[in-house]
Amino acid sequence: MKLYYKPGACSLASHIALTEAGAAFQIEKTDTKTKKTESGEDFLNISPNGYVPALKLDSGDILNEGPAILQFIADTNKAAKLAPENGTVERARVNAYLNFVGSELHKAFTPFFASPAPEGAARETHEANVAKRFDYIESVLADGRAHLTGDQFTIADAYLFVVANWTNFVNIDLAKWPKTAAFVARVAERPAVKKALAAEGLLAKAA
């Protein structure tokens, strides 16, 4: 199995999930601008929309779209308990958070990564959009739960961790949302998270 990734991008959530699951996998860095992978593959043959993550299975099948990949990892590695059983209310809640992080929070960050980056009033508008989504996450974590759905770390937490961590790259102060900031700090301490970050060159060394 091979995960196509870009360091620190949303593909890091799949990388964390694979690592949490103890799955056997390789990673291949991808340049989403040139659409070439590190070994010289045409990335558009792997991801028709040109974005990470993509997961090539040992069967040769290729999966695209982060939330689908995350669920596949959880469902094929049940012992890791990265998501409740399909068809349960608990699973629907995990899926709802996955969708919120993907379609609301992640997409609210997208304008910050444009070139040129937004400035002035445009930046303020985009900051307000991000803030509204973090206000919601903060309200979810307000009861003191460790993770989005409670005690158990799930694939939705992996995705939230990655996206919330982007505040460091776009100069948004996560301290305005203390429960969310504490969540990020807590998840960053997980051995699998440290290992995935290190493998993507985002930490000095593996845990």
Ligand SMILES: N[C@@H](CCC(=O)N[C@@H](CS)C(=O)NCC(=O)O)C(=O)O
């Ligand atoms: N809907 C896609 C979005 C993936 C996405 O936004 N990937 C970004 C990195 S976080 C990317 O590769 N962007 C480069 C590009 O679109 O050229 C998913 O959920 O997998």
